[in-house]
Amino acid sequence: MLNRVKKLPANFVWGGATAAYQVEGSTQVDGKGKTMWDDYLKAQGRFSPDPASDFYNRYPEDIKLAKQYGLNAIRVSIAWTRIFPKGYGEVNQKGVAFYHRLFKECLDNNVEPYVTLHHFDSPKTLFDDGDWLNRKNIDYFVDYAKFCFKEFPEVNNWFTINELISLATSQYIGGNFPPNHHFDVTSAIQAEHNELLAHARVVNLYREMQLPGRIGLIHVLQPIYPITETPENKHAAALYDAFLNRFLLDGTFLGHYTTETMALINEILEKNNAKLDIQPGDMDILAKAAPQNDYFGLNYYQSQFIQAYEGESTNQFNGTGEKGTSSFKFKGVGEIVKKPGVPQTDWDWNIYPEGLYDVLKRVARVYPNSKTIYITENGLGFKDHYEGPDQIIDDQPRIDYIDQHLEAILKARSEGVNVQGYFVWSLQDQFSWANGYNKRYGLFYVDFDTQKREIKESARWFKELADTK
Ligand code: BG6
Numbered sequence: 001m002l003n004r005v006k007k008l009p010a011n012f013v014w015g016g017a018t019a020a021y022q023v024e025g026s027t028q029v030d031g032k033g034k035t036m037w038d039d040y041l042k043a044q045g046r047f048s049p050d051p052a053s054d055f056y057n058r059y060p061e062d063i064k065l066a067k068q069y070g071l072n073a074i075r076v077s078i079a080w081t082r083i084f085p086k087g088y089g090e091v092n093q094k095g096v097a098f099y100h101r102l103f104k105e106c107l108d109n110n111v112e113p114y115v116t117l118h119h120f121d122s123p124k125t126l127f128d129d130g131d132w133l134n135r136k137n138i139d140y141f142v143d144y145a146k147f148c149f150k151e152f153p154e155v156n157n158w159f160t161i162n163e164l165i166s167l168a169t170s171q172y173i174g175g176n177f178p179p180n181h182h183f184d185v186t187s188a189i190q191a192e193h194n195e196l197l198a199h200a201r202v203v204n205l206y207r208e209m210q211l212p213g214r215i216g217l218i219h220v221l222q223p224i225y226p227i228t229e230t231p232e233n234k235h236a237a238a239l240y241d242a243f244l245n246r247f248l249l250d251g252t253f254l255g256h257y258t259t260e261t262m263a264l265i266n267e268i269l270e271k272n273n274a275k276l277d278i279q280p281g282d283m284d285i286l287a288k289a290a291p292q293n294d295y296f297g298l299n300y301y302q303s304q305f306i307q308a309y310e311g312e313s314t315n316q317f318n319g320t321g322e323k324g325t326s327s328f329k330f331k332g333v334g335e336i337v338k339k340p341g342v343p344q345t346d347w348d349w350n351i352y353p354e355g356l357y358d359v360l361k362r363v364a365r366v367y368p369n370s371k372t373i374y375i376t377e378n379g380l381g382f383k384d385h386y387e388g389p390d391q392i393i394d395d396q397p398r399i400d401y402i403d404q405h406l407e408a409i410l411k412a413r414s415e416g417v418n419v420q421g422y423f424v425w426s427l428q429d430q431f432s433w434a435n436g437y438n439k440r441y442g443l444f445y446v447d448f449d450t451q452k453r454e455i456k457e458s459a460r461w462f463k464e465l466a467d468t469k
Contacts, residue, residue, distance in 0.1 A: 001461050003399065004407045007468040013112070013421025014466050015073030016066055016443060017377050019119040019162065022430040023055035024079065030094035033085025036127035037433075040178040047436035053428050054451045056098065060105050061453065062428055065444055067109040069459045070466025074111050075376060075423050076102065077119035077162065080144055087123030088140045096151060103154045114297075114376070114423070115155045116218065117145055117202075119162040120177070120433060127178070132168070132191040135279075138198040145202040149211055156213035159297050159376070160202045163220045164195040165244055174328075176317045176434040183313040183331070185274035189247070189265070196251040197282055200289035207292050217252060218297035218376050221245050221363070223355040224304050227337050232308035236334030239264050240306055243333065245359075253367035255290030256283055271332025272313075291369050297376035298363065299425070300405070303355030305342070309335035319434050321346040321383060347381055347439065351401060353408040360412035360419065372420050378405050379425035381432065381439040384456065386447070393445050393456040402458065406465075424462070428453060 008014065021027075027038060027049050041049055055062060066074055080087060082095030106113040118141065122131050131137060145160065161167075170177035172188040181187060199217045206215045224241040226233035242264035250257045257265070269275060309329050318326035326348040328336040338344070343351045356378070363370050380401040384393055402424060413419045429442035437448055443459035446452075 001464055002468075003403045005403055005410060005465065008465055009410075009413070010469055011420075012469055013073045013374060013423075014071055014462075014469070015075060015112075015114065015421065015423040016071050016427025017075035017423040017425045018055065018077070018427050018430065019116070019121075020077040020079035020082075021049060021052075021119070021121040022426075022433070023053040023428070025050045025052035025054045026056035029056070030082075030098070031085060031092040032079065032095060033081035033087070033092075034124035035079070035081055035121040036124055036131070036178050037121065038124065047431060049431070051448070051451065053430045053446050053448075055428075058451060059102050062444070063105050063109050063111055065453060065459075066111050066427060068463075069443065069455075070463040071111060071427075072466075073114060073421065073423065074106055074427060075114045075116065076106075077116035077121075078148060079121055080118060081121070081123045083147065084123070084144055087126040088143060091147070099152065100154075103152060107154060112157065113155060114157040114159065114374075115152075116159040116162050117141075117148060118160065120167055131171075132194045132198070133187055135194060138194060138201060141198045142201050142205060146205060146209075149206065149209060158206070158213060158215045160199040160215070160217045161195055162218045163299060164192055164199075164217075164248055166220055168192045168195070169244075170434070173330075174315055174317055176319065182315065183272070185269065185272040186276070189269065189274065189276045192248060193251070193276060193278065193282070196248065197285055199252070200285045203289040203292050204285065214294035216293045216295040216297055218299055219245075219248055219252070220299035220301065220377070221249075221359045222302060222304055223359045223362075224306055225339075225355075227305045227307045227339060230308075233306065233334075236306050236308040239268055239333045240304070240330070243268055249363070249367055251286055252293065253290055253296075253369040255287035268333055293369060293371065295372040295374060295420075296363070296370035297374050298360070299377035300356045300359065300375065301378065302349040303352040304336050304350065305339040306334040307337050309333065317434065318348050319436075321381075321435065321439060323348065345381055346383065347435065349381070351380075351404075353404040356405055357408040357412050360409065360417045361415070364412075364417040372418050374421040374423065375409060375419065376423050377425035378402065378422070379441045381435070381441055383438060384429075384440045384445060386445055386454070389452065389454065393454055395456045395458045398456070398458045399461050402462075
């Protein structure tokens with residue numbers, strides 16, 4: 001069945017990714033506190049975060065499946081509100097015990113856990129107080145991280161925050177995550193800066209604690225290309241790239257925002273009457289942390305093509321999988337357009353593996369502090385066709401997608417980019433934050449009515465590749 005990629009490198013980390021809120025379910029049990037999602041999803045009425053993939057109860061089955069199908073690693077996240085129901089204060093021992101059980105199960109099966117501290121699930125109490133816009137949130141996050149580092153010595157691979165940009169832009173630009181603001185540029189850029197500070201403070205803490213493991217963070221990178229090479233379109237691409245990628249990469253791995261980056265960011269801020277508040281001491285924190293990251297988790301799904309746009313900002317989100325229903329126009333930055341010849345998913349995401357190759361080369365060239373790179377998410381959202389128990393689930397488009405992206409990764413690696421692993425998004429089917437249960441990504445199909453797991457063809461192919469290591 002092997003296709004383009006015939007062989008994985010020896011010792012390659014070969015994993016599947018999950019996120020606590022998207023898989024665990026059991027949102028109201030064992031003392032868990034509310035996240036920013038619980039009341040919001042209930043009021044919205046589109047779908048429920050329970051039972052999700054019932055990972056809270058079925059994690060042993062999922063980890064055994066992972067092992068059986070050749071995976072040697074798993075990305076999980078800790079739900080902050082299982083440990084601190086309010087985000088701070090009293091510890092919930094039942095939540096702590098759950099994660100000890102989970103990590104033990106992983107280690108007993110030789111499936112190495114890579115653990116994220118924050119994956120989009122801000123505690124409701126802190127969310128109501130401003131979430132990452134409130135600098136007090138950073139202190140609470142540092143306290144929570146410190147608790148986890150002491151409590152879980154069995155974890156050797158940590159990530160602080162998942163996809164700072166997705167959280168900030170979904171909350172304050174696209175408006176499809178609570179609190180659903182549209183083009184609130186001040187909040188978006190401030191949340192990004194504050195999350196970078198939180199990450200940096202936790203990295204500095206980790207080093208002070210002299211812990212033996214590794215720590216880093218996860219950025220999703222979206223290469224931005226001008227739709228045609230006019231000076232206006234090239235400038236639009238540079239602006240949007242600064243907003244989505246460069247500001248965060250600079251802050252993380254250079255420890256400062258370069259003059260060129262800030263010129264682009266300031267242009268966006270000015271055009272949108274927005275501002276960024278950097279306080280005395282902030283840049284020292286970033287500068288200290290930048291060389292101390294042990295590795296970099298890079299998520300990649302798609303690249304974007306852009307043309308210049310000076311009109312008012314508007315957007316439409318495709319949350320249903322009805323092709324061609326999304327649009328995005330950002331005042332003074334650009335308009336996302338479709339590039340002829342580039343295929344798209346049902347959710348209008350460009351399938352463009354060249355972008356992953358380009359961005360890997362760029363990160364290695366411009367940001368050597370990224371050191372070792374793991375692809376911590378990559379995969380295809382797809383409406384899998386399920387005909388009943390034990391029937392073949394043929395997800396060839398997913399196999400093709402992963403295969404093409406792996407080929408791009410291995411090409412970059414053969415040219416010296418230090419990529420040491422790949423985590424498919426996702427291990428098993430799980431709901432999608434703004435799309436619900438019909439956008440599936442898993443290697444393992446989850447029948448959300450019965451919670452029965454079925455093996456997709458992509459899982460068999462993944463195993464075949466695992467055996468080539
Ligand atoms: C990443 C997130 O942004 O993309 C995941 O880390 C998410 O949590 C994944 O599910 C796919 O996005 P979506 O919107 O298709 O679920």
